[in-house]
Amino acid sequence: MITLNHYLVLSAALFVMGFAGVVLRRNALVIFMSIELMLNAVNLSFVAFSRQFGNLDGQLASFFVIVLAAAEAAIGLAIIVLVFRRRATVQTTALNTLRDATNAS
Amino acid sequence: MRLDVLQLWQHAWPSLTLLIAAMVSLLTSVFPSRHRARITAVLAATAFLLSAQGFFHQWGLGEAKGFEFLVVDPLSNYLGALIALIGFITSIAAYPYILSQAEAIPEFFSLLLFAAFGMTTMVMTTNLLAFVLGLEIMSLSLYVLVGLRRYDPRSGEAAFKYFLLGSVATAFLLFGISFFYGSTGTLDLSRIPELLPNPEMATLFKLGALLILLGFAFKVGAVPFHFWAPDVYDGAPMPVTGFMATGVKVAAFGALIRVVEAFAPRHELPLQRWIVMLSFATMIVGNLVALRQRHLKRILAYSSIAHAGYLLLGMATLVGTGEIRAAALSPILFYLLVYSLLTLGVFSVLTILSSGGQELNDLKDLDGLSEKRPVLSAVLSVFFISLAGVPPTAGFLAKYYLFSQAIQVGLYPLAIAGILASAVSLYYYLGPIVRMYFHSHEKTWQAPGVMASLRLLLALMVAGVFYLGLFPASTLEISRRTVPIRALEAPLASPSAKLP
Numbered sequence: 181m182i183t184l185n186h187y188l189v190l191s192a193a194l195f196v197m198g199f200a201g202v203v204l205r206r207n208a209l210v211i212f213m214s215i216e217l218m219l220n221a222v223n224l225s226f227v228a229f230s231r232q233f234g235n236l237d238g239q240l241a242s243f244f245v246i247v248l249a250a251a252e253a254a255i256g257l258a259i260i261v262l263v264f265r266r267r268a269t270v271q272t273t274a275l276n277t278l279r280d281a282t283n284a285s
Numbered sequence: 286m287r288l289d290v291l292q293l294w295q296h297a298w299p300s301l302t303l304l305i306a307a308m309v310s311l312l313t314s315v316f317p318s319r320h321r322a323r324i325t326a327v328l329a330a331t332a333f334l335l336s337a338q339g340f341f342h343q344w345g346l347g348e349a350k351g352f353e354f355l356v357v358d359p360l361s362n363y364l365g366a367l368i369a370l371i372g373f374i375t376s377i378a379a380y381p382y383i384l385s386q387a388e389a390i391p392e393f394f395s396l397l398l399f400a401a402f403g404m405t406t407m408v409m410t411t412n413l414l415a416f417v418l419g420l421e422i423m424s425l426s427l428y429v430l431v432g433l434r435r436y437d438p439r440s441g442e443a444a445f446k447y448f449l450l451g452s453v454a455t456a457f458l459l460f461g462i463s464f465f466y467g468s469t470g471t472l473d474l475s476r477i478p479e480l481l482p483n484p485e486m487a488t489l490f491k492l493g494a495l496l497i498l499l500g501f502a503f504k505v506g507a508v509p510f511h512f513w514a515p516d517v518y519d520g521a522p523m524p525v526t527g528f529m530a531t532g533v534k535v536a537a538f539g540a541l542i543r544v545v546e547a548f549a550p551r552h553e554l555p556l557q558r559w560i561v562m563l564s565f566a567t568m569i570v571g572n573l574v575a576l577r578q579r580h581l582k583r584i585l586a587y588s589s590i591a592h593a594g595y596l597l598l599g600m601a602t603l604v605g606t607g608e609i610r611a612a613a614l615s616p617i618l619f620y621l622l623v624y625s626l627l628t629l630g631v632f633s634v635l636t637i638l639s640s641g642g643q644e645l646n647d648l649k650d651l652d653g654l655s656e657k658r659p660v661l662s663a664v665l666s667v668f669f670i671s672l673a674g675v676p677p678t679a680g681f682l683a684k685y686y687l688f689s690q691a692i693q694v695g696l697y698p699l700a701i702a703g704i705l706a707s708a709v710s711l712y713y714y715l716g717p718i719v720r721m722y723f724h725s726h727e728k729t730w731q732a733p734g735v736m737a738s739l740r741l742l743l744a745l746m747v748a749g750v751f752y753l754g755l756f757p758a759s760t761l762e763i764s765r766r767t768v769p770i771r772a773l774e775a776p777l778a779s780p781s782a783k784l785p
Contacts, residue, residue, distance in 0.1 A: 226463045280515065
């Protein structure tokens, strides 16, 4: 029998994996995929709660999150392409023009 | 309750005007480029002004009306009017700047309208789903606006950083909302007071509230979630930076007022302790790190972080009073107005100076400006001095009301930290003024003359700084009469809530 807790544990695991990917990986596309993973974890927990309560608010929310993720993908990929055309790399370590310049005067 | 479109239009038209204008302005791409920029600029400025007037008119009616997703009450109308005015000033100040770019970008004005529409949606709702949609409409437009100078690698880098970190913050916010939904069975904040505390779900509820607050802390740039702000402000085009520093703050704090209003009566949440800690860290770190900056935009970025700290102090006061009271709310609303006026003033002048094709960046660029542009230098100095909180100006009074309210509810350590931190801030606000007046210029600075409408606007803004500083009574009265829907009348009729 699969209970609410199983879904929640899976959702939390997906979310943590996504966040770990954002923090640990250096490739912009992989970071981007990790963000999508976090959003899908959110979807799973919304739908699980919705099923538990028997009200549709949660399912509605997950539809909106899917739309939102698609819009984010459109803009995010455009920005990544923009950066790639400038620098020919999507490694985040290469993006270091903007930083606190404390010693230089 | 069925959604009545006519009634919705009647109450929410100022916000919908922005959306319609944004869509119409996208259709203007049939015109040749040069005219297109002018047409969209005029359209945007008109729509912003119309919308501000509409919000103010609605505020005067003092009504409160709840729709399924939107809430129209004095609070939303006050903040909506402020957002529309911010958009108006930005679109006027940015026009010469946009024309001076290597490729004129008329889409700037469409995106500005879309972002402003998202902001008004954020403050016009108690439903967390509608709030997130507004937040994303705003954020997605801003990601593009930040990367607008696409031939400039700094702009692209700023957009990239803002996008990645902003999306992560949104994911956290959404995860928090799903926990909130899981522990209460509703997405509507206004229904929390009807729900009985459920001990089984207490941990889930607490975790949800914490994650939601974390998302907010990121959006307002509170320490320790501020690290994106200096980089993004630095790389973004000048008018966009000004718009972000003011509009996003107003919208996020407006939405935060509603969240705090809903959560404050739930005593199982250590809400005040969380906000006090955030405020403490934000005021101190923001002001101290600003001292060491050499770039003008980074100074202003840390300054906006510091001001978010003062506003969080106001939020802590609000929680301390237990429920929403006009006495605790009005200093925050007044501070938002004054902060927006001053910051937009600074950025308008800097946008004028950047309209010569090259972006003003280093503090050194201001050297000896008073000899070449005496009027602009004087105007800029007024705004900087007022931001520091020097007495005869609006900035002083705004801080005074905020801190005295905090002392009244007994937040002594926080108020003292705030006063000390704002004393420190005088140093970095005076830095640019010293540069303008006491350094000789080496650089040949090229900035065009100022449009008549922009001159008039700047004159009005300077007048506003002194007017609000010397005769604040009428404006304070407006902010005192601005209350959210729940304080205005009995709770909205809604089906009795069931707990899971």
